[in-house]
Amino acid sequence: xxxxxxxxxxxxxRSKKTIYLYLVILAIAIAYTIxxxxxxxxxxxxxxxxLPLAMAAMVGIMCExxxxxxxxxxxxxxxxxxxxxxxxxLSQNLIWGLIAAIASGAATGLLLALLTVSWKMDQIIAxxxxxxxxTGLTSFFYKQGYSLPAIxxxxxxxxxxxxxxxxxxxxQSGPITYFGLIFILVLYFAIYHTPWGxxxxxxxxxxxxxxxxxxxxLRIKYTNxxxxxxxxxxxxxxxxxxxxxxxxxxxSAGKGFTAxxxxxxxxxxxxGALLAAVFxxxxxxxxNQLMIDGLVNIPGxxxxxxxxxxxxxxxxxxxxxxxxxxAAGQPYEREKA
Amino acid sequence: xxxxxxxKNLTKSFxxxxxxxxxxxxxxxxxxxxxxxxxxxxxxxxxxxVFGLLRPDQGEIYIDGKQMAPGDTAxxxxxxxxxxxxxxxxxxxxxxxxxxxxxxxxxxxIFISIKKAEKKVRALSEKxxxxxxxxxxxxxxxxxxxxxxxxxxxxxxxxxxxxxDEPTAVLTPQETDELILVIKNLAQLGVGVIxxxxxxxxxxxxxxxxxxxxxxxxxxxxxxxxxxxxxxxxMMVGRNVVLEVSKGAANPGQPVLSVKGLEVFDxxxxxxxxxxxxxxxxxxxxxxxxxxxxxxxxxxEAICGMRVRAKGEVLVxxxxxxxxxxxxxxxxxxxxxxxxxxxxxxxxxYSIADNLILNRFDQQPFARGWFRNMSAIKKNADLLVxxxxxxxxxxxxxxxxxxxGNKQKVVIARELSQDLQVLVAAQPTRGVDVGSIEFIHxxxxxxxxxxxxxxxxxxELDEIISLSDRIAVMSGGIIVATIDNKNADRDYLGRLxxxxxx
Numbered sequence: 001x002x003x004x005x006x007x008x009x010x011x012x013x014r015s016k017k018t019i020y021l022y023l024v025i026l027a028i029a030i031a032y033t034i035x036x037x038x039x040x041x042x043x044x045x046x047x048x049x050x051l052p053l054a055m056a057a058m059v060g061i062m063c064e065x066x067x068x069x070x071x072x073x074x075x076x077x078x079x080x081x082x083x084x085x086x087x088x089x090l091s092q093n094l095i096w097g098l099i100a101a102i103a104s105g106a107a108t109g110l111l112l113a114l115l116t117v118s119w120k121m122d123q124i125i126a127x128x129x130x131x132x133x134x135t136g137l138t139s140f141f142y143k144q145g146y147s148l149p150a151i152x153x154x155x156x157x158x159x160x161x162x163x164x165x166x167x168x169x170x171x172q173s174g175p176i177t178y179f180g181l182i183f184i185l186v187l188y189f190a191i192y193h194t195p196w197g198x199x200x201x202x203x204x205x206x207x208x209x210x211x212x213x214x215x216x217x218l219r220i221k222y223t224n225x226x227x228x229x230x231x232x233x234x235x236x237x238x239x240x241x242x243x244x245x246x247x248x249x250x251x252s253a254g255k256g257f258t259a260x261x262x263x264x265x266x267x268x269x270x271x272g273a274l275l276a277a278v279f280x281x282x283x284x285x286x287x288n289q290l291m292i293d294g295l296v297n298i299p300g301x302x303x304x305x306x307x308x309x310x311x312x313x314x315x316x317x318x319x320x321x322x323x324x325x326x327a328a329g330q331p332y333e334r335e336k337a
Numbered sequence: 338x339x340x341x342x343x344x345k346n347l348t349k350s351f352x353x354x355x356x357x358x359x360x361x362x363x364x365x366x367x368x369x370x371x372x373x374x375x376x377x378x379x380x381x382x383x384x385x386x387v388f389g390l391l392r393p394d395q396g397e398i399y400i401d402g403k404q405m406a407p408g409d410t411a412x413x414x415x416x417x418x419x420x421x422x423x424x425x426x427x428x429x430x431x432x433x434x435x436x437x438x439x440x441x442x443x444x445x446x447i448f449i450s451i452k453k454a455e456k457k458v459r460a461l462s463e464k465x466x467x468x469x470x471x472x473x474x475x476x477x478x479x480x481x482x483x484x485x486x487x488x489x490x491x492x493x494x495x496x497x498x499x500x501x502d503e504p505t506a507v508l509t510p511q512e513t514d515e516l517i518l519v520i521k522n523l524a525q526l527g528v529g530v531i532x533x534x535x536x537x538x539x540x541x542x543x544x545x546x547x548x549x550x551x552x553x554x555x556x557x558x559x560x561x562x563x564x565x566x567x568x569x570x571x572m573m574v575g576r577n578v579v580l581e582v583s584k585g586a587a588n589p590g591q592p593v594l595s596v597k598g599l600e601v602f603d604x605x606x607x608x609x610x611x612x613x614x615x616x617x618x619x620x621x622x623x624x625x626x627x628x629x630x631x632x633x634x635x636x637x638e639a640i641c642g643m644r645v646r647a648k649g650e651v652l653v654x655x656x657x658x659x660x661x662x663x664x665x666x667x668x669x670x671x672x673x674x675x676x677x678x679x680x681x682x683x684x685x686x687y688s689i690a691d692n693l694i695l696n697r698f699d700q701q702p703f704a705r706g707w708f709r710n711m712s713a714i715k716k717n718a719d720l721l722v723x724x725x726x727x728x729x730x731x732x733x734x735x736x737x738x739x740x741x742g743n744k745q746k747v748v749i750a751r752e753l754s755q756d757l758q759v760l761v762a763a764q765p766t767r768g769v770d771v772g773s774i775e776f777i778h779x780x781x782x783x784x785x786x787x788x789x790x791x792x793x794x795x796x797e798l799d800e801i802i803s804l805s806d807r808i809a810v811m812s813g814g815i816i817v818a819t820i821d822n823k824n825a826d827r828d829y830l831g832r833l834x835x836x837x838x839x
Binding site: 189193194195198199201202205206208209210211212213214215216323326334 | 388390391410411413414415420422424426427428429430431435436438439440441442444447448449490
């Protein structure tokens with residue numbers, strides 16, 4: 001009985017999702033017919049603006065799925081873009097910068113794991129520590145006057161890059177973009193279809209059930225939080241070494257917090273978060289384009305406000321309705337006696 | 338018979354408390370061993386050490402003659418030991434199959450093969466005669482079914498020794514009987530079984546051998562044939578225990594609690610109480626018998642003001658209590674021993690003294706204007722701790738430090754230490770040891786003899802029969818029959834509870 005109902009709901013959901021997909025495609029097609037240049041530009045910028053948010057949201061998903069609330073994503077982004085930029089600038093080599101960004105991101109993950117998993121510190125405070133440490137370190141050691149030799153070049157994928165619309169939007173991007181998108185897809189399958197994913201989700205929901213099944217809760221938590229940190233490092237590298245090419249104090253500009261909203265909006269599902277992030281990116285890209293085309297005249301600060309306003313709106317509407325991993329935020333301790 | 342498990346001189350302490358003191362016992366293949374003891378006797382600590390969830394301070398554990406490294410759960414599971422935990426170790430949002438395969442997932446390449454997994458679950462469920470729907474989500478299943486999943490999860494790993502930690506604590510009488518059959522069946526298949534319990538009837542029905550623990554030590558080993566319930570109770574508590582409740586005839590007076598046409602919705606917004614009328618008179622105990630989940634919880638919560646009433650009225654001492662807040666209903670003269678003492682009965686992070694005045698903290702003499710009167714609170718606590726035999730180092734200790742039975746005594750002390758017209762007692766002895774049960778029963782009868790009307794709701798049919806003056810049977814949200822206790826008969830009540838017309 002329950003099974004039948006679930007199946008029916010699922011098929012309705014599936015058809016609903018398909019309808020939304022068709023509507024989006026239809027809207028893009030209409031816009032493309034009316035003004036192909038602007039449409040391509042908006043779509044491409046949606047990905048550009050959305051990708052770092054999506055990638056940062058993956059950090060949050062990997063951590064919360066294992067029961068660790070990570071509000072230190074902002075710190076991870078800031079630290080890794082700092083190290084990515086300065087190592088690349090000093091060595092005049094982007095690859096060293098990339099490695100430094102990933103390593104420093106992983107280090108913030110390791111710090112968070114140490115504080116929350118081993119020392120069982122309050123996870124919000126631990127995340128705040130990561131953030132404050134990142135702000136302090138990167139401001140203190142920041143020096144003006146350095147520059148990168150170049151940024152990561154765009155790679156056109158032969159064949160695919162020639163597809164109208166999609167080619168320009170998706171297949172003429174930088175290496176980190178490709179890797180990030182692939183990682184998000186892989187993470188999706190890994191979470192829902194591999195033993196690692198099942199164990200991870202079990203730990204995020206009910207850690208003692210994993211522990212009593214002979215799974216090392218500690219090891220999986222550590223692994224996931226550190227890998228998430230490394231991926232956050234890659235996100236930082238994307239920002240400095242592929243997208244912007246420079247670094248400033250407070251460079252991450254709240255993206256790590258917006259990512260948490262996106263994680264919730266996407267219901268802790270990598271694909272959901274990717275779509276949510278592209279939606280955030282789209283809102284910003286659209287506003288930018290409307291201004292460039294002279295169709296509307298919105299003062300710049302209001303456009304820059306958009307991600308934060310959207311974050312508030314999304315959280316206001318989804319709060320209380322979505323259910324995250326049940327054990328997120330609680331340190332795991334074996335019951336005594 | 339081959340010895341499956343051998344525990345030698347195991348000692349485990351938490352701080353200054355010795356939970357297990359030099360314990361030795363063994364389990365053979367195909368044998369059912371009951372570990373019997375009061376709450377806090379060290380049963381759970383012992384099996385958790387065996388299962389590798391705790392690291393013993395001293396002692397050795399052998400499985401099949403092979404010594405186990407302490408605290409290595411994975412190795413213990415690999416040598417064929419399974420455990421059915423008291424608090425189910427299941428992930429509520431996952432399916433039956435996902436829960437069963439967790440930790441040992443059948444794969445197709447790098448992905449989990451859900452098909453293989455479901456086939457495995459079906460095969461298991463057929464082999465042991467435990468029917469489940471592999472695709473159902475745990476949170477949608479009733480407790481008895483969840484336990485079945487927990488058992489299958491343990492059996493899925495080629496188990497030769499299965500440990501049940503208080504398996505019947507959350508089960509209805511029917512589910513308990515079913516479980517006893519399941520356990521006996523497993524033993525016949527050659528599985529060694531350890532059952533932790535403090536319920537004597539189950540031990541008698543189930544065990545081949547009984548190991549009795551008290552204060553962390555083995556105080557004796559016996560068999561159901563060599564002993565009886567009274568003997569086991571005495572070993573367990575260390576003194577004579579009166580299992581039969583002795584009470585005088587009731588002396589009922591005026592109705593003090595009247596429920597008329599009450600309808601109540603449950604959490605899922607389904608009608609759970611479908612028009613209940615009942616009356617409790619002063620000086621009598623009205624017992625409500627029924628399989629759990631037939632509206633008793635909603636009925637009690639609605640009476641006490643904890644749940645919105647869809648229709649009908651509740652009169653306490655002749656006074657309507659419509660839209661009253663639980664505290665106001667309490668002021669009207671109704672005391673409540675809630676079913677879930679952790680959630681509704683106590684604040685675990687408060688001291689025992691504070692818990693004893695939770696419902697009167699703002700009244701004389703415990704409050705003087707805006708300030709609390711600490712000396713009155715302490716005096717009250719000292720008095721009640723003594724009178725209700727609450728076993729604690731100090732009334733200033735936190736409630737969370739008490740054992741289940743003593744926590745319940747705190748709730749009962751608080752609710753009974755004032756003038757009351759009506760007492761609503763929901764599952765008052767759940768998860769409580771034999772010694773405390775005896776005490777709690779005496780207190781309920783004392784409240785009755787003091788002129789209160791007592792509404793007793795319990796899933797333990799024996800408790801209902803031995804305490805009540807009248808028995809109302811609840812099934813499917815209605816009272817199907819109300820009978821005088823003189824006419825009570827287990828079979829007859831059981832049929833009514835099952836919803837069959839007697």
